[in-house]
Amino acid sequence: MGSGVRRARRTLIAEGKMTEQSMQFDYIVVGAGSAGCVLANRLSRDPNNRVCLVEGGGSDRTPRIHVPAGTITLYKSERYAYQFMSEPQTHLNNRRIHVPRGRMLGGSSSMNSMIYIRGDRSDYDTWAAMGCPGWSYDDLLPFFKEAEDNRLGQSPDFHGRGGELAVDKPRDPNPASRRFVEAAKEIGIAENSDFNGAKLEGVGIYNLTQKDAKRLSSYRAFVHPVLSRANLTVMTDARVERLDIVGGAVTGVTLTKDGKSLTLRAARETVLAAGALGSPEILLKSGIGDGAELRAVGMDVRHHLPGVGKNLQDHLDGLVTVRSHDSSTLGFSAGSMPRVLASPLKYLAKKAGWLTTNYVEAGGFARTKYAGDVPDVQFHFVPGYRSHRGRLFEWGHGYAIHTCVLRPESRGSVFPKRTNGQAELGIDFRFIDKEQDARVLVEGMRLARRILGASPFAGIRGAEIAPGPKRMSDEALMDYVRSDASTVFHPSGTCRMGNDEGAVVTPDLKVRGLANLRIADASIMPTLISGNTNAPSIMIGQKCAAMMLAG
Template sequence: MRQASFPREFDYIIVGGGSSGCVLANRLSADPRNQVCLIEEGGSDNTPRIQIPAGTLTLYKSRKLAYQFFSVPQADLDNRRIHVPRGRGLGGSSIMNSMIYIRGERSDYDGWAVQGCTGWDYASVLKYFMKSEHDCLGLDPRFHGTGGELDVTTPREANPLSRMFIKAAEQVGQKENPDFNGNTFEGVGIYNVTQRDGKRLSAYRAFVHPVRNRPNLHILTGMTVKSLITRQNTVLGVNVVHGEQQFGLFAQRETVLSAGAIGSPVILMASGIGRGNDLVGAGISVIHELQGVGQNLQDHVDGLVTVRSDEARSLGFSWRSLPAVLSSPHKYALWRKGWLTTNYVEAGGFARTPLADGVPDVQFHFVPGFRSHRGRLFEMGHGFAIHTCVLRPRSRGEIRLGQNGMQDIQIDFRFLQDPRDGQVLKEGICLARKILAAPIFDGIRGREMAPGQDIVTDDELMAYIRRGASTVFHPAGTCRMGTDADAVVTPDLKVRGMTGLRIADASIMPTLVSGNTNAPCIMIAEKAADMILSDRQR
């Protein structure tokens, strides 16, 4: 990155080199008149752990490549602290996610519009999804683009058990869906992924790496944004720390926060923008009272059904799988085939429980390998599992700063605070069990390790959820978009009561989308860039 010597003034400053920030950096710097600065606290993505799809399993506990956040004890999850890793480096969480390309249900966006977010209905945002997409599969052109930077394709070599999952779901009444991002959302199938030539295609690799040498694009890594520089409710730039140096960077036009559902509200609060009483309690002077900052936190709470099996075709380590394991580097290097191509959740889908209100309320992520019932990232042996998450959670949490400010980030999901979320998850786990009980699995059936064959009653399942449920890492909503007094940003993503400041990332979602969040974050940035560039023409 060109940071040995760099200017201190730009037209636009983008804080955060994740999925949204990378798109903004590309689009805003496409006009050579715009001097654009992209700031990322992490560093390079140049490691096989990121580029090889199977490497994702090694990233969740990496202190170099992921922020290791933990929630406060969750009262309705047996007071457990939930692990919340987020990507740290150019590409943000797109360097460590499962690469699944899902946009969500169209009613998600229509619901945003009903809440007053004009221009965010499905028909309006579809063009932004299509703009960034390069469909490699020849899907319906009414819903898919082919001219974008982001390749959307299928896994190079899906595990045979992933195909069995689809057949099993069909045997219990679900339908196969070849395109979750087309005309129909509900059903099961092989997920599309953001990969190119069998490698992870992060937002950085898709949108910034090809244009990194633009003379008007300044990519600054290893820099921590401590706060915004403000004067009378106008944002002038950001205060940053780089090594032992502290200095300001200034934006002549706008500063855009794209630091994610955790980072963006934290930067606002550290700058004195937020709930006054909370800021004073954290030792921060209030410059702008904005009640919604850090509120409205949502995530997909998740439960696991995992089965031990002797099936050596599943992803796992044993003497019978040794040939596949030993040959995998060779297969990957020569043909981009074999075990190293997996994202571990190649198949899944969207289904309705008896509690659903017309649209799917749970999502499945099928793992063609044994998923530890003890919470470990890795265990020897074989098996298969289904993760089930609540797509439309009603529980709402918050992010706040403790007495040590940015060194004391308190994440409180308040999972299952609304009892209906627990009921939906219980029904989803029952449906997952039903799928795993389908006849196609008879030949490889093993012992259910979690919840466990003895866990059968509603009370037993709810107790299992409280002691084992977690998250699929989709935090959102903490800088909510809207038109009411508690909204943080208006539908044009400008922070209410401030000048020269927008937010573009998952934090602006009024309600969490029904599915994985990477593609929606890219869409949000595409629309944000359009609005920013439109304002520049005025």
């Protein structure tokens, strides 16, 4: 079949116009997010490999995605995000936690805060020590460097140039972000100019995955530039209903697109890269998981694999937010309105101004009294008033620090359930099931308060709205955690990698007990990394592709 015919065929498939019910590829990648886009790129480099990238969401063609400041509008969007809600959290006053995940090309890398963090060396060395050879920091650093196009002149010992993923500084950070760094230094937390270098600990202005003042999602970095490859098919708005299994081997997927059922066949392998919620959900819908759990909700058991959905981890977050009368911070007021109205023109003309912000311009990593040799909390500083009521925008000004627990001890799960007869995914983080997580968070918020009380904030000082001056004791802060703590949107661990009976995938990312199926996304993490999960997920996609191509 000529390349022109293949291109036409690929376009017809993507538009849902083909009538045949079975399409053949060498590799099927499910999920066009952080890891899946890298896999599609690397596997399709060889023109002899027919690759299909399947995405349940739609296009990313909207300024809300590409203009950095648009990220705040995506989290509650039905069009661009799956609006998951957790089960009532027993230790958080039975609150349900909102868990949005990307529903478009690029997945959650098209709606995150664009922060480029790899985590601590010890995270990966711990994976290797847990029975995952080939996953130590030294093993993985080449994959991080290969993908990176570092625009900051940082050390080549840790950084790459010429990769697809541009890493740069914020274009026009708010002055309050620099105040945060100076304030943290005043209380004894050192400045760190490279969180992805020799050490993680410290504070600074975050590096971002942006290019030319626009978001650089995994899709825009790895897939969009190679769409002309005749051997690469990208299918959007395609919901995978199940993995097809014949004789203990996965042969492909059955999906729904435009109301029609379509079966795709993979001659070599199928890879799930649908994320820490999506990948276990597809396994469970396919009858792969804990047999007792599946039978309890009336689902067939195709392969008993009890670890599916277990080991759920996430970064628990506590907010300290301050009201200020200073209109130099991000916000809406009479004083800021001229800048707000001028921001579109400033963005278009100079690639500067409010629209370049990712809202979390600065932050860092620190140790509480409970920490060992590595940080146990992370700060995300917002140079604007962060609503304590859950609103996207509040009238007025201020600033805030989000503090999260880097290495949670609590473990939750995702599991099959039925609501009104419909199969659904249950999500139970079991946040602060281990009370030590709450203790670490309380101490982290105390550090955040000390930073906000330091002299660099004197010129814009305001009143603390949350937790508020009435919540000073450990007991009061514990109550605040239970009533207000939430997630930083880093779910992981639900298809854990390892060599024991509870693992879902082996260190080569093959699903235990099934042929021709791998998983490559944050779900395979044995333990949650110390930081934002986009860069590690991209690395996981790269390593998976390398193992697949090596045979």
